[in-house]
Amino acid sequence: MVLRAEGLAKSFPFEDKRIHVLEDINLSLESGKSLSIRGDSGCGKTTLLNLLSRLESADRGTVKWQDFEMNASKQCASKEGVLRAHFLGVVYQAYYLIPELNVLENVLIAAKLSGAYGKEVSDRARELLSNMGMGNKERQIPGKLSGGERQRVAIARAMINSPKLILADEPTGNLDERTGGEVMELLLESCDEEKTALVLVTHNQKFAEATDETLFLKEGKLQN
Amino acid sequence: MKVKKFLLFCRKSEIDHAFSMKIHWTLYLAWKQLFPSKKKVSFFSMLAVIGVALGVNVMIVVIVFMQGFQEKFRKDIIDAQGHGRIIPWKSQKKWSVQQKQIEDHNAITAVMPYIQGQLLLQKGEFHSIPFSMGIDPNSGNSVLQVDSFLKEGFLKMNAHDAQDITPVPTIETLEDEVVFVSSQVARRLGVRPPSIIRFNDLNISESEGVGMVNVLRLDPFVESAEWEIIFQNDSEFIISSDVLADQILINLTDDPKEMDLGIPVFQAVPGSRPFKKGDRFKFHVFKGSKFEVFAPSMIEKVKADEMVPPREVKVGGIFEVPWQGFHTEALLGTMRFMQDMQGDEGRIDGFYFKTMKGFAKDESHLAKCCEELESKLGDGWTVIPWFVENAWFFDLLKFEEYLMILIMVPIGLVAAFAIAIALMTSVLRKIREIGLLVAMGGSRFSVGFVFCLQGFIIGLLGAILGCSFALLFMRFRDELMGFIVKIIAGEDGQVGVSQFYDFYSLQIYYPWESPESLNTFLSFACFAILVSTLAGLLPAWRATRLKPADSLRSE
Numbered sequence: 001m002v003l004r005a006e007g008l009a010k011s012f013p014f015e016d017k018r019i020h021v022l023e024d025i026n027l028s029l030e031s032g033k034s035l036s037i038r039g040d041s042g043c044g045k046t047t048l049l050n051l052l053s054r055l056e057s058a059d060r061g062t063v064k065w066q067d068f069e070m071n072a073s074k075q076c077a078s079k080e081g082v083l084r085a086h087f088l089g090v091v092y093q094a095y096y097l098i099p100e101l102n103v104l105e106n107v108l109i110a111a112k113l114s115g116a117y118g119k120e121v122s123d124r125a126r127e128l129l130s131n132m133g134m135g136n137k138e139r140q141i142p143g144k145l146s147g148g149e150r151q152r153v154a155i156a157r158a159m160i161n162s163p164k165l166i167l168a169d170e171p172t173g174n175l176d177e178r179t180g181g182e183v184m185e186l187l188l189e190s191c192d193e194e195k196t197a198l199v200l201v202t203h204n205q206k207f208a209e210a211t212d213e214t215l216f217l218k219e220g221k222l223q224n
Numbered sequence: 225m226k227v228k229k230f231l232l233f234c235r236k237s238e239i240d241h242a243f244s245m246k247i248h249w250t251l252y253l254a255w256k257q258l259f260p261s262k263k264k265v266s267f268f269s270m271l272a273v274i275g276v277a278l279g280v281n282v283m284i285v286v287i288v289f290m291q292g293f294q295e296k297f298r299k300d301i302i303d304a305q306g307h308g309r310i311i312p313w314k315s316q317k318k319w320s321v322q323q324k325q326i327e328d329h330n331a332i333t334a335v336m337p338y339i340q341g342q343l344l345l346q347k348g349e350f351h352s353i354p355f356s357m358g359i360d361p362n363s364g365n366s367v368l369q370v371d372s373f374l375k376e377g378f379l380k381m382n383a384h385d386a387q388d389i390t391p392v393p394t395i396e397t398l399e400d401e402v403v404f405v406s407s408q409v410a411r412r413l414g415v416r417p418p419s420i421i422r423f424n425d426l427n428i429s430e431s432e433g434v435g436m437v438n439v440l441r442l443d444p445f446v447e448s449a450e451w452e453i454i455f456q457n458d459s460e461f462i463i464s465s466d467v468l469a470d471q472i473l474i475n476l477t478d479d480p481k482e483m484d485l486g487i488p489v490f491q492a493v494p495g496s497r498p499f500k501k502g503d504r505f506k507f508h509v510f511k512g513s514k515f516e517v518f519a520p521s522m523i524e525k526v527k528a529d530e531m532v533p534p535r536e537v538k539v540g541g542i543f544e545v546p547w548q549g550f551h552t553e554a555l556l557g558t559m560r561f562m563q564d565m566q567g568d569e570g571r572i573d574g575f576y577f578k579t580m581k582g583f584a585k586d587e588s589h590l591a592k593c594c595e596e597l598e599s600k601l602g603d604g605w606t607v608i609p610w611f612v613e614n615a616w617f618f619d620l621l622k623f624e625e626y627l628m629i630l631i632m633v634p635i636g637l638v639a640a641f642a643i644a645i646a647l648m649t650s651v652l653r654k655i656r657e658i659g660l661l662v663a664m665g666g667s668r669f670s671v672g673f674v675f676c677l678q679g680f681i682i683g684l685l686g687a688i689l690g691c692s693f694a695l696l697f698m699r700f701r702d703e704l705m706g707f708i709v710k711i712i713a714g715e716d717g718q719v720g721v722s723q724f725y726d727f728y729s730l731q732i733y734y735p736w737e738s739p740e741s742l743n744t745f746l747s748f749a750c751f752a753i754l755v756s757t758l759a760g761l762l763p764a765w766r767a768t769r770l771k772p773a774d775s776l777r778s779e
Binding site: 086101109 | 248249258772
C-alpha cells in the first residue's frame with residue numbers, strides 16, 4: 001500500500017469555537033492506482049491533501065507512506081523533508097512555478113531538493129518535458145507560458161523524482177475545458193507509465209470518473 | 225534502518241551524483257533569485273551589489289591613503305631626524321669616545337653629532353629667530369637627507385633672453401661662513417643664494433646640434449659679475465671675467481670640480497656638432513646674500529663691556545623639510561659655526577644616528593637597538609627612537625584613521641539595512657514559493673538559508689567589485705584626484721591642496737606589495753560579506769517561521 005490514512009481528524013479554531021473540518025477519514029491507495037476526491041468548495045479537500053502530504057498535522061489519526069508511519073516523532077520529523085522529496089509529487093491549481101527559473105530549471109529544482117544532481121537528472125527532466133509537449137520550451141521562463149503549459153511543467157516537476165504518490169489539488173481549476181482535458185490526460189498517462197499512485201482533488205466529474213476510485217468529501221467525511 | 229530502507233525503495237532508479245550539476249539547490253536558487261534566467265541584469269541585485277561595492281571601495285581607499293600618508297610622514301621624519309637621537313643629560317665637550325661606541329654598534333650605519341640653539345638673524349630691517357642647528361657636513365648627508373631638502377632654483381629668475389641655470393647646492397657648500405636657511409627665513413629676510421643666468425642671444429653656438437655649457441657648482445663666494453666662455457678648439461675653452469685677474473684655460477678632459485672657490489664650475493656638454501673655435505657663451509652671476517647673526521652668548525660679553533660685532537654669513541642654499549613637524553624657520557650651519565656662536569668650543573648637544581634597513585623597518589628591533597646603545601653609553605645618555613620622539617604625531621594619525629573607520633562603518637551598515645529590507649520584501653513576495661519548496665521536500669532551515677545566501681552573494685560580489693574599484697582608484701589616483709580637486713578648488717586651489725595632501729607623490733601600496741594593505745583589503749571585504757550575510761538573517765528567519773500550508777494558501 002502506497003498510502004494509508006486512518007481516523008484522520010482536523011479542526012481549526014474560529015472565534016471561541018473549533019470548526020471540525022475533517023472527521024474520521026480513512027483511505028488507502030495501492031501503487032499505480034488513482035483516486036479522486038470531489039466536494040464542495042471549502043469542504044476541506046485541500047486540508048485533507050495537506051494532512052496526507054504532512055504539511056499539516058492531524059488532530060487525530062495516522063498517515064502511512066509506504067507502510068512508514070508519518071508522525072510527530074523526532075526521528076520522523078528530521079527525515080520528513082527528505083522522505084517527502086522522494087515519495088511525493090505535488091501539483092497545484094496555481095502551478096507555483098518559480099518565476100526566476102526557466103522551464104527546465106523549474107523541473108530540476110525538485111530533483112535538486114531530493115539531492116539528485118547530474119546529467120542523468122537533466123536528461124530525465126528533458127524527457128519528461130518532451131513527453132509533456134514542452135521539449136521546445138525548456139529555456140522559456142514561466143511568465144511567457146500559457147496556463148496549460150505551466151501546468152504541464154508543474155506535472156513534469158512532480159514526476160522528476162519518480163515519486164510513489166502524486167497529490168494533485170485541482171490541477172485543471174485554472175484551465176479551460178479543452179486544455180484541462182489535455183492536462184488531465186497527461187497526468188493520468190504519466191502516473192500510469194511510472195506506476196505512480198495519484199490522489200486527485202477536483203470539481204470536475206468527468207476527470208474524477210477517469211480515476212480508478214472516486215470519493216466524495218461531505219461534512220468532513222469521505223463517502224463513496 | 226527503516227528510514228534507510230524506505231529511501232532506498234523510493235530511489236531505486238537513483239541518480240549518479242558525480243555529474244555536472246553539483247551546486248547545492250540552496251545556492252543555486254539563491255543565485256537564480258538574484259540573477260534570474262533570461263534576464264541580463266536584475267535591478268535589485270545590481271543596486272545591492274553596487275551599494276556594497278561603493279561602501280567597500282570608499283572604506284579601502286580612505287584607509288589605504290591614510291596608510292600612504294603615514295608611510296610618507298614616516299619617511300619624511302626619518303629623512304629629517306634619522307632613526308633616532310642620542311641626547312646627553314648635559315652638554316658634552318668630550319664625546320669622541322661615545323661617538324666611537326655608537327659607531328661600533330653592529331646595527332648603526334651612520335652617526336652625526338649636532339649642536340642646536342637659537343640665533344638672531346638680521347638683514348637690514350628684517351629679523352628672524354630660527355631654530356639653528358650645527359651639523360657635520362661630512363656625515364650630515366648620511367644621517368639627515370640635507371641634499372634632498374635643498375631647493376632647486378628657489379627665487380628663480382625669469383630673464384627675457386636668458387635662462388637661470390643655477391645648480392642645486394649640496395651639503396659640500398656648507399662652510400663656517402656659509403649657512404643654509406629655510407624658505408620661510410629666506411622670505412622673511414629677503415635673502416637668496418647665488419644664482420647664475422646664461423644669455424641666449426649672445427651664444428654664437430645657435431646652429432643646430434651644438435653643445436651647451438652648464439654650471440656644475442656655484443659656491444657662495446662668487447661675486448656678481450659677467451662671465452664668458454670662448455672655445456679655442458673642440459676640446460679647450462677660456463673662462464674670462466672682470467673679477468678674474470687672468471683668463472683660465474680649461475680642457476674638456478680636466479676635472480671640472482678642481483676650481484678655486486669664487487669661480488663657477490662650468491661644464492661643457494658637446495652636442496652632435498663638436499665645439500669649434502669661436503663658440504661663445506655668456507653668463508651673469510648674482511652673488512648670494514649675506515646677513516648678520518647674533519647669539520645669546522654675545523649678551524654676556526656685552527655685559528662685560530666687550531665689543532662684540534655680529535657675525536656675517538653667506539647664504540649657501542635654501543631648504544624645505546617635507547616633515548611638517550620640523551621647524552619652519554630654521555638655519556643649518558657647520559658645527560664649528562654654531563659652537564663659535566654659542567661660545568662653547570667643542571660642545572655638542574647629541575647625536576643623530578641611522579641604523580641598518582632591517583632595524584629601521586621593525587620598531588621593536590629599533591627599540592632594542594636603542595636599549596643596547598643606552599646600556600653601552602652608560603649613565604648620562606638617553607637614546608630615543610624616531611617613533612617615540614614623534615609618538616604624538618602618529619597617535620594623532622591613528623586617531624584620525626580610527627575616526628575615519630568609525631564614520632565609514634555606518635556606510636556599510638546602511639547598505640546592510642537596504643539589503644535586509646529588499647530581502648524581507650522578497651520573502652513577502654515569495655511566500656507561496658517558500659511553501660512550495662517545503663512541500664517539495666526542502667527543510668524550513670534550508671529555505672531560510674536561501675535568503676541568507678542571497679545576502680552572502682551580494683556581500684561577496686560587492687566585496688570583489690569594491691576591491692576592484694579600490695584598485696582602479698589607486699591605479700588612477702593622480703588623474704582622479706586631479707580631476708576632483710580641480711572641480712572643487714580650481715586650478716589655483718590644486719597647488720594649495722597638493723601642498724598638504726600630496727596625492728601625486730604619495731606612495732601607496734597594492735595588496736600584493738604590503739601585508740598592511742592586504743590586511744585592509746581583506747578586512748573590509750570580510751566586513752562587507754559578514755554584514756550582508758547578517759542582513760540576510762532576518763528575512764531568512766522570517767522565511768523559516770512560515771507554515772508551509774498557510775504559505776500555499778496565501779493570496
